Amino acid sequence: MPEATVHIVDDDPVLREALVSLCLSDGLAAVGHGDPGGLAQSLRRRSPECVLLDVRLAEQSGLAVQDSLRADGNTVPIIFLTGYGTIPMSVRAMRGGAVEFLTKPFIAEVLLAAIRKALAADAVALADRRARDDLSAKLSxxxxxxxxxxxxxxxxxxxxxxxxxxxxxxxxxxxxxxxxxxxxxxxxxxxxxxxxxxxxxxxxxxx
CATH class of the missing domain: 1.10.10.10 (Winged helix-like DNA-binding domain superfamily/Winged helix DNA-binding domain)
Incomplete structure (x- = not known):
């Protein structure tokens, strides 16, 4: 999928780099983030994107990052990764628009399938938004x-x-x-x- 980018937010540098390498091996552009501080600014929303987000981050929980993005109107698809998971946690994540909630250790192909699903959904959403913007411009x-x-x-x-x-x-x-x-x-x-x-x-x- 051309121009598609995966943003990986995980404070474990070893895992973060492994995830970046996995995405690159599948032909996807990937950007690693040690913390969620600059994530919102790096999401350009001009081409398909998705976020691999660790639930347990040192400074802020992944769920709080999701809430912040949604509060700002950012609809980027999110795939949660966690070393542990509870039903309430996964329900909250999915209600916030998460595409998947995967537990570590994960199977590489399962994760890549989730990423491809998220990017395909984002491509459709971006095309719909561009079409609406085009119609709005004509109406004006x-x-x-x-x-x-x-x-x-x-x-x-x-x-x-x-x-x-x-x-x-x-x-x-x-x-x-x-x-x-x-x-x-x-x-x-x-x-x-x-x-x-x-x-x-x-x-x-x-x-």
Whole structure:
């Protein structure tokens, strides 16, 4: 998976380097962190990433690191590694969005499979976010009147009904609707409805 990066947070230098080597052997970029201090800053979120996070760290628990990342809105997939584990601990980790909760010693192939799963999920999430950002950018190019027309159009109103709803001529309504379709790059009304749904744009229904 090109450009994918695994961030390894473990205060045991021997294990940390072993995990970095394991990832590199599988063709993955890997960055080792002796503590979680600079982790948030190193997560660029431009390409698929995941974090291998030790539950027991000298300065801060891995669960607290997870909580901090989520509080900042960071959705990077996390795989927990621990020398011991309890059910409450694993439940808390999974509820916080952890992909896996693995106990040491771990089987290399099991860990690599978890990493590949996490990176694949992150690739999908990043693609979805870029698509939403792209739609938001397109929506921002619409004038206030064009947004009104868009809400009417996705509500199923015909040009004549849009004109009556907004107090404009039918020809003007038709022109605005065409511009909305062009600016949003919608191939059909159904396509525009799908875009509006993703953006949370509410439809105007016929009264």
């Amino acid at each position: 190019t619409l004038t206030p009147r064009e947004r009104d027309v868009m809400r009417c159009a996705i509500g199923g109103l015909m040009n004549k009904q849009i004109a009556a709803e907004l107090g404009i001529t039918e020809i003007t309504a038709k022109v605005h609707k065409r511009r909305v379709m062009e600016k949003m790059q919608a191939r059909s009304l159904a396509d525009l409805v799908r875009m509006a749904d993703q953006l949370g744009v509410a439809a105007t229904r016929q009264r």
